Amino acid sequence: MKKRYSRFVVATMFCMAVLAFAADDGQEKNTILHQAQLKFDQTGKTPTEIKFAGAQQPAVATFFQEYQKYFQISGDNQIQLYRSSYDQLGAHHRHIQHYKGIPIIGAEYILHEKNGAVWYANGRLVHDLKMDVAPVLSEAAALQAALRHIGAESYMWQNEANEAFLKRERNDANATFYPKGELQLTSGRAEITAANMKLVYRFDIYAAKPLGRYYVDVDAKTGAIVNQITRIHDVEVNGSGASLYNGTVAMRVDQVSGSSYRLQANDNTVRGADIRTYNMNNGTSYTNSTDFTSSSATGPWDDAGVSAHWGAEATYDYFFQKHGRNSLNNAGFTLLSYVHANLVGMGYPNNVNAFWDGSRMTYGDGDGVNYFPLVCLDVVGHELTHGVTDFSSNLIYSYESGALNESFSDIFGNAVELFKENPGQESGFPLARWRVGEDLTANGLGIRNMQNPNEFSDPDTYQGAYWYTGSGDNGGVHINSGVQNFWFYLLVEGGSGTNDVGYAYNVPSLGLTKAAAIAYTN
Structure with a gap:
């Protein structure tokens, strides 16, 4: 399906609409309402993006009340503030949707505020959710199911020295590696919709041998394993x-x-x-x-x-x-x-x-x-x-969200290096600076190349050459990260060409400071 982009599109990123409000033929609609531009999800029920005109920016405290009718969620749902962060662009308030008091994984809305007013908002919510949220399994039974699934030889909490270490490290006499189950609603790896929601106990399990740390989601009704997410x-x-x-x-x-x-x-x-x-x-x-x-x-x-x-x-x-x-x-x-x-x-x-x-x-x-x-x-x-x-953020460490997670680490690892070793320089960096880990490799080539991801058989185009679709590497997190890595390189240095799926692009150099600011607020 052909996409039409209204402005400022970096053609090589492909998987993100960068500050643009796109219209996918027949699937998403844009609406100008009260001088706010709204982009809706495929159901037409939730604005995935809202951009406000300067004179019509609502207050953070009253945002969800003022725009409640556009979100179309029932009284069993609550939108609760989860975390606020602050930078040069203002404040960013991350909210999580709760259903009957239980958080929904992946259902979030972020309000971007400056001087007390919301200038931009984005996220997604779950509609038409009607389900019983009383668990059938006890937390203890669910934990045993999670441990059987991990199947480690030993766990961190089984060693008294490890427990003492954690208490000392956190300066908290009550700190423990022993996992506590939290009731949550999740769609696992399926699309985040009401039909796919399951009530789960989520455990944070830290295995000692073999080493591994995981979120394990256990169906609170049946004991089935819904999802496992690595934390390392x-x-x-x-x-x-x-x-x-x-x-x-x-x-x-x-x-x-x-x-x-x-x-x-x-x-x-x-x-x-x-x-x-x-x-x-x-x-x-x-x-x-x-x-x-x-x-x-x-x-x-x-x-x-x-x-x-x-x-x-x-x-x-x-x-x-x-x-x-x-x-x-x-x-x-x-x-x-x-x-x-x-x-x-x-x-x-x-x-x-x-x-x-x-x-x-x-x-x-x-x-x-x-x-x-x-x-x-x-x-x-x-x-x-x-x-x-x-x-x-809640970028789950698997598949596409995991690739974004890895890419952000490559981007800012690179930015730290440029900040320290090329102070004051904005662009025109030596190509070696765009290699990841070039200093730790004997041949100086590193382990990834942000300027040319294809060198390591990583993609520079969403679903282009080298795009990985298997389940290894947590769904290709270290491979498909090449797409956003190349996007960042283009933002800093600029470049033009035609990508693997036939889009022509011509990106001017923004320099390191502006490019990093865009990546940081994504």
Whole structure:
């Protein structure tokens, strides 16, 4: 079906209508009502986008009351504020739809506000939902079904040392890895419609051996597994790399005593968040990790520990200085990095990996031949951006939403690197700067190429060459990320051509600052 785009369309992104209100023949309709432009979903019941004229912008507090008739949802539904974030463009208020008090996964509406008024709103809601939300299974029975599904040899909460570690890490005597079920409504991997909704218990299950962390959704009526979503977001390569040595770098460290220092920055006098970096000593237990220490603030230090620690500082600085964000959650989240992890012992096929697990960063040492410790700046920025995404959106880590999740990490990992190593430059970057992980690979080619995703058999076009449709790699999250990666490259550097599906494009260079601002607010 041919699409007509009204303005500012980046032809290579293909899967997103960037600031444009599109009309799909016969399926979506645009309406100008009270000087607001509304774009409706395929049912014609919910505006998926509303753009308001300057003089007619409603107040945040009364938005849903004023526009309730356009959302057409019954009295059993509530729209509840979930989270607010703030940047140079104003405030962004994320709301989640609840049915009979139970949240609906994926049913969200975001109000973008400036000076108390809503200038833009977007999202989707579920209509005509009529179902019983009383569970048949107990939470305990549902948890046993989830554990049978995961089938791990051991779990984090079964080890007292792990439980003690978590309490110490969070400074919370009640913290535990033991999963608690939360009733939610979800369509699983099907389309988010009333017909596909199921009442589930959602558990956050952290397996110790083999290592894995997952959301598991168990049908609260039947005990069937509705969905499993990995929470560990990692850098995947084919088993080879090169370490990044940045020379002498400035960083904050903690003076424990007169002649004892460690890689921690806990005073909050320079940054609004603590940054702590630990040595796993080629082990598998976070509990047995130790401080990186030195007898002098200027070292000698462990090089990989310095790279991870400095990279975490650089990532914090980038998001704070460029987007006004105070750490991952915009509220001073502590940045925890664990270096020299034995990933093979944790269940990975090799040590060529790094991952964010929802709470902390873990870095492998590579294979020492083709890949070296995965602590280069863009990889550190990449993994910590997964944390930003976790706290900012509900991009489920599978299939297309997972590819967007991965791409945002590539984008901002790259932005952190450019911010630190090419300060003040807006465009015209060396092509090597558009490679992901180029510094950790022995051949200097990296693991992905944002300027030319096809080099690594990744697509640059939605459903074009190399587009992945299988279930491996969580539905191709590291592969199909190439589409949005190329989009970002074009926004920064500009470019023209014809894409794989026959669309001609000519994109002017916006420069890094504007391109990153667009990506950040997407």
